[in-house]
Amino acid sequence: MPVHARPEVVVSKCLGFDACRWNGETVREDFVELLGPWVRWHPVCPEVAMGLGVPREPIRVVEQKGAPRLVQPATGRDYTEPMEKFSAAHLDGLGPVDGFLLKNRSPSCGPLDVKIYTSLKPGASSRRGAGFFGGEVMRRFPLLAVEHEGRLHNFILRERWLTRLFTLAEFREVAAKGAMGALVKFHSRHKLLLMAYNQRQLRLMGPLVANPEHRPAGEVFADYRTHLGLALARSPSAGQVINVLMHAQGYFKKQLGAAEKALFLETLGKYRDKKLPLSVAQALLRSWIARFGSDYLAGQSFFAPYPEALMEITDSGKGRDY
Ligand code: SF4
Structure with missing residues (x-):
């Protein structure tokens, strides 16, 4: 965990x-x-x-x-x-x-x-x-x-707020250490999450972390903080999130049976139609990561961006996600 x-x-x-x-x-x-x-x-x-x-x-x-x-x-x-x-x-x-x-x-x-x-x-x-x-x-x-x-x-807005909150908190702790190695790990761990939220910002953040000009760590962290804030400020579209979920499911395409794939597609459809929160699709993928193993996916914050105890699916029923 x-x-x-x-x-x-x-x-x-x-x-x-x-x-x-x-x-x-x-x-x-x-x-x-x-x-x-x-x-x-x-x-x-x-x-x-x-x-x-x-x-x-x-x-x-x-x-x-x-x-x-x-x-x-x-x-x-x-x-x-x-x-x-x-x-x-x-x-x-x-x-x-x-x-x-x-x-x-x-x-x-x-x-x-x-x-x-x-x-x-x-x-x-x-x-x-x-x-x-x-x-x-x-x-x-x-x-x-x-x-x-x-x-x-609203469960969709709650998921987005919690994702933003816990990701920013983790970055604050990494930035406090000021080590470039820790930033590289942070960036790698959040890659799928950033891919879902904002691919443009993700493309700008990669070269920052690589730091080919050897800029001082303080400057790099300050710029990264801005890009991270901008990336998370925009709500991800359901289409972008589904692309990332499909990409992750692709890791297990040989192991999954037809019924499991069909259930996954049905879950994605309900997520797209705002009938289920993202955490349901994430939980399915987490179960496959546990079953079949993938160190890369297991480390991705996208599947557990905040504590599991907060992943409730109760909702006001108003379905507002503006
Ligand atoms: S009572 Fe009013 S001012 Fe005080 S915390 Fe609540 S909303 Fe804010």
């Missing part, structure tokens, strides 16, 4: 860490509890941290003179500057971090999908955008694994 790095994750504190919501409640998320033993959480509640109490009158994002403001309708108080100040100071002071898990729809934490009102009046119309803290996270860390908990109810 592969040993996974432990990601550093900033999380909205109300997602089970504290009863700090405006109404004095917390939000219990099964997935956050499941993930707990595998990551290092860094909980934060921007509203409490900038001085609001619990319970408190709710705040909302309101568009005023073309600019979003963070306002408390019950009092008319404007919390824009305190929130901006807190967000900048908190994010400036963060240590190494691989991802964020933020509260959906919060005017502070929400990274997207937050209601932006046109006025303070009840029933005012709205559009969707980012909250203040969540928006600042998105601006500063476009290459990290940032999500809100609502989207992670």
